[in-house]
Amino acid sequence: MSRVLVPLQLDGAAPVLGARLHCLEGVTMGTTWQVRWVALPGTASGERVREAVQAELDTVVEQMSTWLRGSDVDRFNGAAAGTRHAVREPMADVLQAALWMADVSGGAFNPAAGALVNLWGFGPAPRYTDAGFAPPDHDAVRFAIAHLDWRALKWDAASRTIEQPGGVLLDFSAIAKGHAVDRVALRLARFGLVHALVEVGGELRGQGLRPDGQPWWVDLEWPPTAPGVAPMRPTRLALHGLSVATSGDYRRTYTHGDTAFAHTIDPRHGRPVSHGLASVSVVHAECLWADAWSTALTVLGCEQGLALAREHGVAALFVQREPDGRLSETLTPAMEKLAG
Ligand code: ADP
Ligand code: MG
Numbered sequence: 001m002s003r004v005l006v007p008l009q010l011d012g013a014a015p016v017l018g019a020r021l022h023c024l025e026g027v028t029m030g031t032t033w034q035v036r037w038v039a040l041p042g043t044a045s046g047e048r049v050r051e052a053v054q055a056e057l058d059t060v061v062e063q064m065s066t067w068l069r070g071s072d073v074d075r076f077n078g079a080a081a082g083t084r085h086a087v088r089e090p091m092a093d094v095l096q097a098a099l100w101m102a103d104v105s106g107g108a109f110n111p112a113a114g115a116l117v118n119l120w121g122f123g124p125a126p127r128y129t130d131a132g133f134a135p136p137d138h139d140a141v142r143f144a145i146a147h148l149d150w151r152a153l154k155w156d157a158a159s160r161t162i163e164q165p166g167g168v169l170l171d172f173s174a175i176a177k178g179h180a181v182d183r184v185a186l187r188l189a190r191f192g193l194v195h196a197l198v199e200v201g202g203e204l205r206g207q208g209l210r211p212d213g214q215p216w217w218v219d220l221e222w223p224p225t226a227p228g229v230a231p232m233r234p235t236r237l238a239l240h241g242l243s244v245a246t247s248g249d250y251r252r253t254y255t256h257g258d259t260a261f262a263h264t265i266d267p268r269h270g271r272p273v274s275h276g277l278a279s280v281s282v283v284h285a286e287c288l289w290a291d292a293w294s295t296a297l298t299v300l301g302c303e304q305g306l307a308l309a310r311e312h313g314v315a316a317l318f319v320q321r322e323p324d325g326r327l328s329e330t331l332t333p334a335m336e337k338l339a340g
Pocket of ligand 1: 108109110111113117122171172173174175177246247248251263264265266267291294295299
């Protein structure tokens with residue numbers, strides 16, 4: 001039997017029944033984006049929407065991409081020890097959110113974990129897909145762990161500056177996509193396009209209603225199951241004033257010898273997570289928070305993650321891989337509420 005998750009509040013905008021549905025798509029941040037919206041008379045043309053969406057995405061990339069030489073984050077990462085740097089908007093907002101998430105999760109989520117991300121082959125270079133790539137040894141991991149202290153950035157909220165303590169590499173990949181989704185959705189709303197669905201690399205945010213009066217329904221993404229194993233219960237989510245992000249151990253992984261390495265890394269131990277959590281989906285009003293929480297909870301694992309999500313009233317769905325190959329799910333109380 002399938003399950004539906006619905007919002008607790010309605011955002012108030014009446015549907016525009018029978019109006020035309022527009023769709024645009026493109027590529028960004030090494031993945032794809034898609035925007036769907038309901039066109040109203042007198043609102044922006046498709047061409048203007050494309051330009052605006054691209055401008056929002058480009059801003060995020062120019063500031064927060066570790067893949068783009070000369071981006072703000074790239075320049076900070078290469079800066080000399082002891083130098084202080086102004087952080088522009090929106091990177092300052094994202095940084096502040098990421099630092100909060102790091103504090104609250106005890107460093108399970110860590111925007112200063114770039115050195116580790118690179119070591120394990122998930123940064124720009126060397127990439128785990130490169131010929132001859134091998135996972136790092138103990139000493140390399142120990143060295144990287146010594147350069148992960150997000151508190152050493154000494155973020156000053158008043159002057160919006162941070163310090164490069166020396167060798168700290170910022171990495172916003174676990175939160176920037178979600179923020180990009182929020183920016184695009186807000187930009188559309190400023191155009192008067194209040195009925196829209198925005199997606200960047202699987203992270204989604206929906207506002208308003210479709211032209212048939214229905215909310216933007218999306219299916220939660222499940223980890224693949226082995227042959228003979230019962231699949232997860234199909235779950236549809238009404239993205240009405242809501243966002244969803246899913247982290248999974250089955251995407252962007254590689255195997256070396258008999259071991260699989262996932263792209264979510266536990267900065268506390270310096271190794272990719274391997275506690276059998278297959279996926280975590282988080283539903284939140286803002287996609288930035290859905291994205292950040294889903295990564296944080298993935299690192300924490302089922303037990304610690306559930307406790308923290310409960311404490312903060314986060315709507316999360318954990319999928320655990322049992323030793324016999326079965327998948328089992330746990331919903332936080334806030335997620336149970338959405339399930340009615
Ligand atoms: P997922 O969709 O699986 O949550 P994301 O794209 O949100 O994955 O984030 C994964 C990326 O975040 C990694 O490729 C890496 O750059 C970065 N990252 C990995 N581990 C952490 C961590 N513990 N805290 C913050 N960022 C991380
Ligand atoms: Mg994330």
